[in-house]
Structure formats: C-alpha cells, structure tokens
Amino acid sequence: MVRSSLNEREKKGGAVILTWKGVLRGGRRLFPIAVFTIPFGIAFGVAAIESGLTSTQAVLMSVAAFSGATQFATLDFWREPLAFGSLAMVLLALNARHVIMGAALSPWINRLPFGRRILSLSYLSDPNFADSQPAFQEGERDVGILLGGGLTLWVCWVAGTAIGALGGTDIGDPSSYGIDVVMPCFFAAVVAGQLNQATAFAPILVASVIAVALLSIVPTGWNVVVAALAGAFVGLIFHAK
Amino acid sequence: MPNDATAFAVIAMIAVITFASRVSGALLMSRIEVSARIDRFLDALSVSVIAALVASIVAQNGLREAVAVAFAAAIMLGWKSAICAMIGGMGFAAAWTPILS
Structure with missing residues (x-):
C-alpha cells in the first residue's frame, strides 16, 4: 500500500490534547473489557491472602502496581528471605513490553507538555494501548481516551482485589465462564482489525x-x-x- | 512470611518498575525526530507487540484458547467490532468445557 507523504502527515498531524471529555470517552470505550478484570482482581485478592499478604498490602499492591502478571509473579516470591534481585529480573521481563508500547505512542504523547505525558502514560496497560493506538492512527487526537481507559481498568482491578482480599470468597474458576479468554480475544480482534x-x-x-x-x-x-x-x-x- | 517493612519495600519496588516501564518508552523517543521511516517502524511495532502477546498467550494455553481466539479474530474480520469479537470468543470458550469435556 502506498500512502502519500501528505496523508502520512495528516495521519499524525494536528494538535494533540488531553481533556476530561476524552477521559470519559476512553472510560466508556473500555468499560466492556475492563469489567472482566474484576474477577481476576478477586482471584488476585484471594491468592494474595493465601500467600500471606495482609488485605492492606494486597490492595495497596494493586493500587500502586496495576499489573496482573507482575502481581501474580510477586506472590511466588512471597517468603522470607525475599529474593529481591530475582524478583526484579522477573518484573523487568514482564514489564519491558510497556516500554515498547510507550515508544509506539510517542508520536502523539510527546506533543503534550511533560506533566501530561507522564500522567497519560501512568495507567498504560495492554488493553488501553490496544484500544487507543489504532484510534490515534485513525485520527483521534485526545490522549484522554488512553488515560480514561487505563483509569477504568485500574478502578476495576483495585475493586476486584479489595473484594477478593476482604471478602475472601473464591468465585470459582473463571475459565468455566470463558472469562479467561477475554483479553487474548480482544487483542486478537485488534490485530485482525x-x-x-x-x-x-x-x-x-x-x-x-x-x-x-x-x-x-x-x-x-x-x-x-x-x-x-x-x-x-x-x-x-x-x-x- | 515477609515482615511489614519487607512487604512495603517490595510493593514500592513493583510500583517503581511498573511506572518506569510505562513512561520510559515515550521519554526515550522524545530525543528522536520522528521521520517517515521511524513512523512506519512504530506503526509496525504497535501491531507486532499485540500480535506477539496474543501468540505468546495462546502458545502457553490449550486448543480451547487457540480456537476461541481464532473465532474472535474471524468475528472481527466480519463485523468490525472488537467488543462483539471478545463476547463471541468468550461465549465460545464458555461453551467448550460443558460440550467437549
């Protein structure tokens, strides 16, 4: 496919903004996906308590880290003495793809002032990247959709963790409802698109x-x-x- | 069990690593002038990282996940809705267990 250099510039051009309207729109866009992180949050909360974390520690971890794979991996290390070095290596491996995603979003993100760049990337995760990057490519100019999608995912993840850690109710195997395939199916759809x-x-x-x-x-x-x-x-x- | 101090140190470490990984990609790119070539590189990078993620997840799971993901991709090609595709894939995976095992 040959695109002219003019189209190329139009595709990436235009002022990039970050607005509340965009944040709300991003939240709505990603809500149907984000609700499915609640059962995983519950599963993490339950697993965290079983691994010996207090409920405060479990919730705080979800608030501060907001990364399912990272947090489940950490539970495997939850014993004394804690192997900080090995854990750090695992965490770097599991999070390195976010560097790639941040770089891929940079043509839009880096046209914002510094503080807003940091803010809009703070809640970057796989689903809101998969949702926002194609949207930016098709002409969306409000980085709020990335932040809003991330915040929605974050709220669901933290809420799920709190339910699991405080309630301690195991909701059963998510795979019996097909919830386990939600994320790969969504990502596959984005690729197919x-x-x-x-x-x-x-x-x-x-x-x-x-x-x-x-x-x-x-x-x-x-x-x-x-x-x-x-x-x-x-x-x-x-x-x- | 790790004591409180260790626990909070671990949580702080996770927070730093996840935050740094989120913001560093764009910060690294802020020194680079985005030419047409780099633009194409980043476009291909975007679709590649998601494709690699899906392939990695599918390869670590079974036939059920692979077929559900393929089903979702097929729905996307027909209906152009990622939400429909996700729901279709989920329904497929939910039906798989009672029907096939």
Missing part, C-alpha cells in the same frame, strides 16, 4: 512466530519484546521495497 492494511501482514506473522519460538528459550516477557522489535523491522523493510 489491522489486517486491512497489507503492510501489517508480514509484521504480524513474524512477531507471532518469533514470540512462540522464543517461549522456551528466553524468560517470559522478553520473547514478546524481541518478537515485537523483529516485527517492526520487517514492517520497515517491506514498506521500503
């Missing part, structure tokens, strides 16, 4: 294959980072031809 751009096909293929091939070779998390970078280089090469 990009298949109309012929240039996206090769990066998707390469990234998927490399992510799977590296699973047993590198620590989980780094496989996604390497695969994403490989996909991006493939996208660059194919487009240049």
